[in-house]
Amino acid sequence: MGARTWHLTLAATALAVLTGCAGPALRGTGDLGVVIERATGSLQIVDTTHLVAIATVQGLGDLSHASVVYSRDGRFAYVFGRDGGLSKVDLLKGVIERRVMQAGNSIGGAISQDGKLVAAQNYLPGGVKVFKADTLELLADIPSTYGQQGERSKVVGLADAPGNRFVWSLFDAGEIWVGDFSNPAAPRIEKFSNIGLQPYDGLVTPNGRHYLAGLFGEDGMALLDLWHPEKGVRRILDGYGKGQEKLPVFKMPHLRGWAVAGRFAYLPAIGRHEVLVVETETWREVGRVAVAGQPVFVMARPDGRQVWVNFAFPDNAKVQVIDVETRQVVKQLEPGKAILHMEFTPRGEAVWISARDDNRVVVYDTASFARRAELSASSPSGIFFTARAARIGF
Numbered sequence: 255m256g257a258r259t260w261h262l263t264l265a266a267t268a269l270a271v272l273t274g275c276a277g278p279a280l281r282g283t284g285d286l287g288v289v290i291e292r293a294t295g296s297l298q299i300v301d302t303t304h305l306v307a308i309a310t311v312q313g314l315g316d317l318s319h320a321s322v323v324y325s326r327d328g329r330f331a332y333v334f335g336r337d338g339g340l341s342k343v344d345l346l347k348g349v350i351e352r353r354v355m356q357a358g359n360s361i362g363g364a365i366s367q368d369g370k371l372v373a374a375q376n377y378l379p380g381g382v383k384v385f386k387a388d389t390l391e392l393l394a395d396i397p398s399t400y401g402q403q404g405e406r407s408k409v410v411g412l413a414d415a416p417g418n419r420f421v422w423s424l425f426d427a428g429e430i431w432v433g434d435f436s437n438p439a440a441p442r443i444e445k446f447s448n449i450g451l452q453p454y455d456g457l458v459t460p461n462g463r464h465y466l467a468g469l470f471g472e473d474g475m476a477l478l479d480l481w482h483p484e485k486g487v488r489r490i491l492d493g494y495g496k497g498q499e500k501l502p503v504f505k506m507p508h509l510r511g512w513a514v515a516g517r518f519a520y521l522p523a524i525g526r527h528e529v530l531v532v533e534t535e536t537w538r539e540v541g542r543v544a545v546a547g548q549p550v551f552v553m554a555r556p557d558g559r560q561v562w563v564n565f566a567f568p569d570n571a572k573v574q575v576i577d578v579e580t581r582q583v584v585k586q587l588e589p590g591k592a593i594l595h596m597e598f599t600p601r602g603e604a605v606w607i608s609a610r611d612d613n614r615v616v617v618y619d620t621a622s623f624a625r626r627a628e629l630s631a632s633s634p635s636g637i638f639f640t641a642r643a644a645r646i647g648f
Contacts, residue, residue, distance in 0.1 A: 278524070283328035286345050287639035288614055289608065290333075291315045291632040297333065299345050302599050302606070302639060305617055305627040315339040320636055321362040323648065325387060326369035328640035332387075335362040340374055342390060345640070352390045355524055356383050364414040367646075372413060373420045373436055378407030382422055382431075384438060392440040399404030400427035411456025411509070413647045415480050421465045422595060423453035423476075428465060428486060429476055430456075434642065449476040449487045454514060457509040458647035459519075459534065468509050490537045491521075500525035505566035505583065508551050515558035515578050524550035529563060531581060543581050545625055546572050554578075555620055556602035564593045564607075573607060575623070585623050586625055591615040600641035608634035 272603055278284040285303040295314045298307040314320075316337035323332050330351070333341040337356035341350050359378035365371065365387065371383045376398075384394040398407040399614035402470050406426035414423050420433045430449050434442040451471025452608075474492040507522035515518075518540070519532045529552055531541035547569025554564050561576040570592050575585040590609025599607050602628060607616045610633050617627040 277545045289634040290320045292635045293633035315359045319361050322638040324643035354390050366418045375409040375412035379406040413458040416462040423467045446487045455509045461648045513552040513554045515554040520561045522553050597632040597637035606637050
């Protein structure tokens, strides 16, 4: 039996077990995940233990900038499509359970601490909508209105925070908003203005204390202490590119990779071929790592021992690995054409990497850097595993 036939047989067997006539198979979801197929508006449900795809779900709309969050039990994936579609996918049945068109242009979302609320961040018309996680019933609509003319801003950097709060940034307004949805019928919104030009993405630190917004319009970042929001927003890394020409930016970096390893955060430098190293007690820069191109995702392995980086065009066929002890690049890989996303398995022994223009996902061993598997996928982009269900800010 050839290797391809063996893989197809294993996948078919797994799918048969998954979708048996008696209903969902008796199994956990801890080793499941999804791979977004952006060209076909579909996703593959994958098994990270056996390194196979076990089902394909169609009909998810425009997935050119899709993201996913999970229910508390890891059974349901909430898929946010670029066209404003919000879909609830049952991983065990391999079907769309519910779907709503909630906006005209959307780029992501979050799920609340208690798992009962799902929030979507929207470019058009601009704002945040909050839904019941079980039924996708709309509970709150928070327009991103700002200024004397009542303009709407694109919303970016939406993340969950402890206390059933969501935090997000307004790209056009230069603001951070914190919404307390303890009572979804009457949410309390706190607004922080003048945080900097064009916040483009945000993250909440692993302990849920700090919200960090990257700034596209200027060198620096905005930091909000969610334990003490009364202190206001603090600027960090001001002028990190001072005196140096800013390089063209062909793809917006992402902070949501959660590159927090131990006491240090590893962050992409806008317009620089560098990763910035920041000490998370003082939030001061303590180092830089020169890399092969403009970083897009800077992601820490779950144990914090390595940081993996992918890049914007024209260096988007490369992935580099930084050793956090030496702060040196220790390995460069070329998994394929147009590397868009990476995702570590829950304990970090492997990383899955999407190569969009090669229509494949490549799985690497993070200790030996050997290729463990390749899976066919139609223009794959985002990869999201169910381990995110148990983590703040994912």
